[in-house]
Amino acid sequence: xxxxxxxxxxxxxxxxxxxxxxxxxxxxxxxxxxxxxxxxxxxxxxxxxxxxxxxxxxxxxxxxxxxxxxxxxxxxxxxxxxxxxxxxxxxxxxxxxxxxxxxxxxxxxxxxxxxxxxxxxxxxxxxxxxxxxxxxxxxxxxxxxxxxxxxxxxxxxxxxxxxxxxxxxxxxxxxxxxxxxxxxxxxxxxxxxxxxxxxxxxxxxxxxxxxxxxxxxxxxxxxxxxxxxxxxxxxxxxxxxxxxxxxxxxxxxxxxxxxxxxxxxxxxxxxxxxxxxxxxxxxxxxxxxxxxxxxxxxxxxxxxxxxxxxxxxxxxxxxxxxxxxxxxxxxxxxxxxxxxxxxxxxxxxxxxxxxxxxxxxxxxxxxxxxxxxxx
Numbered sequence: 001x002x003x004x005x006x007x008x009x010x011x012x013x014x015x016x017x018x019x020x021x022x023x024x025x026x027x028x029x030x031x032x033x034x035x036x037x038x039x040x041x042x043x044x045x046x047x048x049x050x051x052x053x054x055x056x057x058x059x060x061x062x063x064x065x066x067x068x069x070x071x072x073x074x075x076x077x078x079x080x081x082x083x084x085x086x087x088x089x090x091x092x093x094x095x096x097x098x099x100x101x102x103x104x105x106x107x108x109x110x111x112x113x114x115x116x117x118x119x120x121x122x123x124x125x126x127x128x129x130x131x132x133x134x135x136x137x138x139x140x141x142x143x144x145x146x147x148x149x150x151x152x153x154x155x156x157x158x159x160x161x162x163x164x165x166x167x168x169x170x171x172x173x174x175x176x177x178x179x180x181x182x183x184x185x186x187x188x189x190x191x192x193x194x195x196x197x198x199x200x201x202x203x204x205x206x207x208x209x210x211x212x213x214x215x216x217x218x219x220x221x222x223x224x225x226x227x228x229x230x231x232x233x234x235x236x237x238x239x240x241x242x243x244x245x246x247x248x249x250x251x252x253x254x255x256x257x258x259x260x261x262x263x264x265x266x267x268x269x270x271x272x273x274x275x276x277x278x279x280x281x282x283x284x285x286x287x288x289x290x291x292x293x294x295x296x297x298x299x300x301x302x303x304x305x306x307x308x309x310x311x312x313x314x315x316x317x318x319x320x321x322x323x324x325x326x327x328x329x330x331x332x333x334x335x336x337x338x339x340x341x342x343x344x345x346x347x348x349x350x351x352x353x354x355x356x357x358x359x360x361x362x363x364x365x366x367x368x369x370x371x372x373x374x375x
Contacts, residue, residue, distance in 0.1 A: 191226070
């Protein structure tokens with residue numbers, strides 16, 4: 001491989017003292033000078049590897065530079081004509097669009113081969129000349145410590161040829177590339193989330209579109225993975241006696257009715273399975289968690305009688321218990337009963353007298369010393 005091709009000659013130099021001294025002096029094999037002369041730390045030879053710098057924050061930086069040189073030689077580098085690049089874009093979605101999915105269109109700018117010079121960068125009738133720095137290879141060699149590194153030519157940017165300013169294409173200014181506007185239709189699946197990166201092909205080109213998803217927050221729902229949380233205000237009457245309450249729903253996009261149990265406390269919750277958000281690229285659906293916030297009425301808005309009844313029902317020790325009807329009339333109970341008895345007796349006497357008037361009056365007998373006689 002490439003590393004082996006570079007490592008073997010250097011191993012041979014290390015074994016041969018004459019070649020090593022020659023490399024230390026000239027910085028290249030065969031006594032030919034070149035960039036980075038000094039080899040293993042200049043005239044110090046192996047002298048503690050002074051030429052191979054380990055003092056920086058990245059002790060392997062020299063190896064990184066070497067491998068980056070290999071990558072550039074294998075076709076890396078800046079985007080140009082005929083090279084595939086990733087076009088990045090951001091797509092902002094509403095909360096419900098992320099939940100249910102959507103179809104969106106994005107306008108992007110992509111590099112394409114210049115239609116005037118067909119990628120050569122030269123004006124019509126002009127030809128580029130061979131780069132004098134890399135001699136048409138597009139790469140230059142440099143010495144980094146005891147490694148020989150190939151990097152992209154800084155003069156021609158790896159093209160191997162250069163153009164005079166007067167010979168450059170007027171459409172692309174010598175780059176061989178034109179920026180073209182494209183419209184990409186993106187099918188956003190249900191369940192995408194904030195920060196997700198999606199990739200899509202750009203029709204008619206060899207480039208790819210990399211889209212970063214941004215999801216706007218919702219004023220009622222809070223997402224937690226595939227679950228969704230919602231807070232609902234619960235009136236005190238329903239919290240005490242139970243009933244039904246309408247809650248927002250991500251599943252229907254509207255509201256749904258939920259049964260509330262009697263004695264529901266504030267900050268309690270109700271889990272509705274399968275009514276959350278669909279997991280991306282899966283058939284699983286999360287849950288919706290309903291949080292109850294019991295609303296307490298303002299006592300000053302109640303009437304005096306309603307406030308008294310409420311305080312008494314809630315066991316306020318400062319409010320005396322309500323008096324029963326029997327206890328209210330206990331002071332006059334005996335006199336009332338006596339009066340009722342007298343009325344009943346009077347009615348009985350009146351009735352008896354009425355019955356006596358309808359019979360003949362009998363004479364009374366009286367006793368005398370000489371016998372009985374009648375009046």
